[in-house]
Amino acid sequence: MTFEAAAGQALSGISVGMVLFLIAVGLSIIFGTLKVLNLAHGSIYMVGGFLCFGFTSALAQVPGAFWWTLILAPVVVALLGGVIEILLLRRIYSQDVLYQYILTFGLILMLGETCKFIWGVGYHTVSAPWPVNGKIPIWGLSFPVYNLFLIGCGIAVFLGLLALMRYTGLGRMIRAVTFNREMANALGINVPRVYTGVFMLGCWLAGLAGTLMPPMSVVALGSDMAVIIECFIIVVIGGLGSLPGAFLGAIILGLLTAFGIYIIPKLAVAFAFLLMIVVLVIRPWGLMGKPE
Amino acid sequence: MRPVSIFVVITTILIVVTIGIVAPLQAQEKKPVVVGFIHSMSGAMSMYGISSQAGGQIAVEEINAAGGILGRPLKMITRDDKLNPETGLREAKDLLLSEKADFLSGTISSAVALAISNHVKREKKIFIVNISQSSSITEENWHRYIFRIDTNAVPYWGYANALALGRTWKDKKIISLGFDYEMGKNAIRQFKEKYLQIVPEAKIIDEIWAPLNTTDFTAHISKIANSGADAFFLSCIYGGGELAFTKQAYAFGLYDKMHAIQPCAGDVETWHGVKKGEPYPKGALATCRYPFWAIKDPRNQAFVEKHQKKVGFYPSYGAMNQYVIMYALKAAIEKVGAVDTEKIVDALENMTLDTFVGKVPIRAYDHQAMMPTWFGIIDFTPNLPFPHIPKAEVVGEESYHTVEQIKKLRGGK
Numbered sequence: 001m002t003f004e005a006a007a008g009q010a011l012s013g014i015s016v017g018m019v020l021f022l023i024a025v026g027l028s029i030i031f032g033t034l035k036v037l038n039l040a041h042g043s044i045y046m047v048g049g050f051l052c053f054g055f056t057s058a059l060a061q062v063p064g065a066f067w068w069t070l071i072l073a074p075v076v077v078a079l080l081g082g083v084i085e086i087l088l089l090r091r092i093y094s095q096d097v098l099y100q101y102i103l104t105f106g107l108i109l110m111l112g113e114t115c116k117f118i119w120g121v122g123y124h125t126v127s128a129p130w131p132v133n134g135k136i137p138i139w140g141l142s143f144p145v146y147n148l149f150l151i152g153c154g155i156a157v158f159l160g161l162l163a164l165m166r167y168t169g170l171g172r173m174i175r176a177v178t179f180n181r182e183m184a185n186a187l188g189i190n191v192p193r194v195y196t197g198v199f200m201l202g203c204w205l206a207g208l209a210g211t212l213m214p215p216m217s218v219v220a221l222g223s224d225m226a227v228i229i230e231c232f233i234i235v236v237i238g239g240l241g242s243l244p245g246a247f248l249g250a251i252i253l254g255l256l257t258a259f260g261i262y263i264i265p266k267l268a269v270a271f272a273f274l275l276m277i278v279v280l281v282i283r284p285w286g287l288m289g290k291p292e
Numbered sequence: 293m294r295p296v297s298i299f300v301v302i303t304t305i306l307i308v309v310t311i312g313i314v315a316p317l318q319a320q321e322k323k324p325v326v327v328g329f330i331h332s333m334s335g336a337m338s339m340y341g342i343s344s345q346a347g348g349q350i351a352v353e354e355i356n357a358a359g360g361i362l363g364r365p366l367k368m369i370t371r372d373d374k375l376n377p378e379t380g381l382r383e384a385k386d387l388l389l390s391e392k393a394d395f396l397s398g399t400i401s402s403a404v405a406l407a408i409s410n411h412v413k414r415e416k417k418i419f420i421v422n423i424s425q426s427s428s429i430t431e432e433n434w435h436r437y438i439f440r441i442d443t444n445a446v447p448y449w450g451y452a453n454a455l456a457l458g459r460t461w462k463d464k465k466i467i468s469l470g471f472d473y474e475m476g477k478n479a480i481r482q483f484k485e486k487y488l489q490i491v492p493e494a495k496i497i498d499e500i501w502a503p504l505n506t507t508d509f510t511a512h513i514s515k516i517a518n519s520g521a522d523a524f525f526l527s528c529i530y531g532g533g534e535l536a537f538t539k540q541a542y543a544f545g546l547y548d549k550m551h552a553i554q555p556c557a558g559d560v561e562t563w564h565g566v567k568k569g570e571p572y573p574k575g576a577l578a579t580c581r582y583p584f585w586a587i588k589d590p591r592n593q594a595f596v597e598k599h600q601k602k603v604g605f606y607p608s609y610g611a612m613n614q615y616v617i618m619y620a621l622k623a624a625i626e627k628v629g630a631v632d633t634e635k636i637v638d639a640l641e642n643m644t645l646d647t648f649v650g651k652v653p654i655r656a657y658d659h660q661a662m663m664p665t666w667f668g669i670i671d672f673t674p675n676l677p678f679p680h681i682p683k684a685e686v687v688g689e690e691s692y693h694t695v696e697q698i699k700k701l702r703g704g705k
Binding site: 002004005008009011012013015016019121122123124125127128135141142143144146147213216217218220221222223225226227254257258261262265266268269 | 335336338339472498499500501502503505506507508510511512513514515517518531532535536539540543544545562565566570
C-alpha cells in the first residue's frame with residue numbers, strides 16, 4: 001500500500017463518513033431528547049432530496065438556485081417535522097415503545113408513497129453547483145471539490161451543534177430536558193415545546209443532508225432504506241443520543257468501509273456489522289454514550 | 293327549430309353512424325385471436341409495461357389493417373401484475389378463463405413469469421416472455437409451453453459484455469464492482485467464465501461488493517482508481533445505483549484513467565434524462581438491447597415513430613420484443629393454418645423470425661429466441677439528446693449458454 005493510495009482512501013472514507021454523519025446526527029439528537037427511535041428518519045432525509053430536486057428545477061432560471069434551495073428545503077422539512085411531532089408523535093410518548101416503531105414505520109410508507117405520488121418513480125439528478133463543482137488533485141487522485149465541501153459541511157454542523165448545546169439558552173433547555181424531564185418541567189421549562197423544537201431540529205438536519213446529497217448522487221425512491229441501516233450502525237457505535245458519539249461513529253464507519261474495501265474488498269460489506277457487534281459486546285451503550 | 297327536433301336529428305345521426313360502424317364488424321363475424329398481455333402497468337417498472345404494451349398494440353394495428361390472421365382479427369388484452377406473482381397468476385388465469393385468451397405474453401418480474409409459466413404448463417397454453425431476465429425460466433424450469441423472445445441474464449449481464457471486451461480492448465487486468473446479491477454474483481461469474489475463454493491471460497484482480505441500493509461509491513471509486521487495473525466492470529449495478537456511480541466516477545475522473553465496462557448503460561431507459569454537459573459513462577464500453585438509432589431497417593424507423601406518437605417517449609427493448617412476439621405468433625398460426633397450441637409450439641420451435649433487427653432463430657431445445665445484444669462506446673452525437681452507443685456492433689447466439697451447458701444445468705435431461 002503506497003502512501004498516496006492510503007491517504008486517498010482515508011480521504012474518501014472521511015467523505016463517506018461525513019455524509020452519513022449529516023444524516024445520522026438528527027436521528028441521534030432526536031433520540032437523545034425525545035427517547036424516540038425515529039425509523040422514518042431516512043424517509044425524512046429522502047424528502048429533503050426530492051425537495052432539493054423540486055426547488056432546483058423550479059428555480060432553474062434563478063442564479064444560485066442550489067444555494068437558495070439549501071436554505072429553503074431544510075426549513076420545509078423542519079416544518080413537516082413539526083407537523084408530524086404535534087399531530088402524531090406527541091400522542092405516544094407515554095405509550096409502550098412498540099407504538100413508536102409502528103407509528104414511525106407507518107411514516108416510512110406514507111412519506112415514500114407521497115414522494116412517489118408527487119415526483120413519480122423515475123430517477124432525478126441535480127448538478128453540482130458553482131463554485132464547488134470542479135475537482136482538484138490530491139495525492140495523485142483527482143478529488144471532487146463537492147466531496148471536500150461535504151466534509152466541510154459535516155464539520156461545520158458538528159461544531160455548530162456543539163456550540164448550540166453548550167453556549168445558548170436553547171441548548172441549556174435541551175440539555176436540562178434530556179437530563180431530567182420532570183425536574184425541567186418543575187423548573188418551568190415548557191417541555192412539549194422543547195420536544196417539538198428538538199424534533200424539528202433533527203428533521204432540519206435530515207433535510208439539510210437530503211439537500212446536500214443529490215449533487216453527488218441521485219434522487220430516487222428507496223434511498224431512505226439504503227441509509228437508515230448505516231445511520232443505526234453509527235449511533236450504536238457512537239452511543240445513542242451522543243453528539244460527539246455520532247461524529248466519532250461516522251468517521252470510524254467511513255474509514256472502516258474505505259479500508260475494508262481497500263484491503264479485503266470481498267468482505268468489506270461485513271466490517272461495519274462486525275464493528276457494531278464488537279461494540280455491543282464490549283460497550284453496549286456505545287463509545288461516547290452513558291450506561292443507563 | 294324547437295329543441296325536441298334537434299334532439300331527434302342528433303339521435304337519428306347517432307343511430308345511423310353507429311349502425312355504419314357496427315354493421316361491417318357484425319358482417320365479419322370472425323372470432324378474434326386473443327393474446328393476453330400481463331405486465332407491470334403501475335408502479336416503479338410501469339414504464340416498461342406501458343412501452344411494451346404500445347409495441348404490441350402497434351403490431352396488432354398493423355396486422356389487422358392488413359387483414360388479420362387467417363382472416364381473423366388480432367386482439368391484445370392488457371392486465372397489470374403489479375410486480376406481484378400472485379396478482380400476475382390471478383390475471384393469467386382470468387385471461388385464459390373469461391377472456392378465452394389463446395396465448396399469454398409479457399412480464400418484467402421473473403417471479404411473475406415463473407408463476408405464470410407453472411400455470412400454462414398445466415393448462416397447455418403458450419406463454420411468451422417479453423422482458424423477464426432470469427435464465428432459469430428457459431433453462432432449469434423449461435417446459436414445452438414456455439418461450440422467450442428477449443435476451444436473458446446470461447448474455448445481458450455476462451457473456452455479451454465479455455464478447456464485447458474481447459472484440460475491442462482485450463484488457464488484461466480487470467477489477468469489478470457489484471451489488472452484493474445473487475444477480476451481482478452471477479454476473480461477474482458469467483463474465484469471467486466467458487472472458488477467460490477469449491483472453492486466457494486476463495485476470496480479475498479484485499471483486500468489490502457494495503450493499504444493494506448503495507448511492508455513495510466514493511470509497512469504492514478511490515479503491516478502483518488506485519488498483520492498477522486496466523478496466524473496471526460493473527456487475528449488476530443498474531438504475532439509480534448506476535446513475536449515482538457514474539456521477540461520482542465522472543467527478544473523480546475515473547473514466548479518463550481506465551477503461552469502463554458498464555452492461556446496459558447502452559439502453560435508453562437509464563440515460564434518456566441525461567443531457568450534454570452532465571456526467572455520463574464517458575467512453576465506456578456498454579451493451580444495449582435495442583439501439584433503435586443504429587438500426588437501418590425502414591420498418592424500425594416507422595416503429596420508433598409510431599411508438600413515440602402512442603406514448604410520447606422512446607421505445608424500450610420491451611416494446612420491440614412485444615412487436616416481434618405478435619408477428620411471431622402470426623407467422624406460426626399462418627404456418628399451421630389454425631390456432632392449435634400443440635402445432636404452434638412445433639412451428640415456433642423451428643422458426644427463424646424475420647424482424648427489423650435481423651433474422652432471429654428460436655432455439656428448439658430451450659425455446660429461447662437468439663435475440664441479439666449490441667455493444668459500443670458511449671458518446672454524445674448531434675442526433676440524439678442523451679448519451680448512447682453511436683456505432684453498435686452485434687453479438688448473437690454465441691452470447692447465450694450452449695445447449696450442452698443447459699443440459700448440464702438441467703441435470704442431463
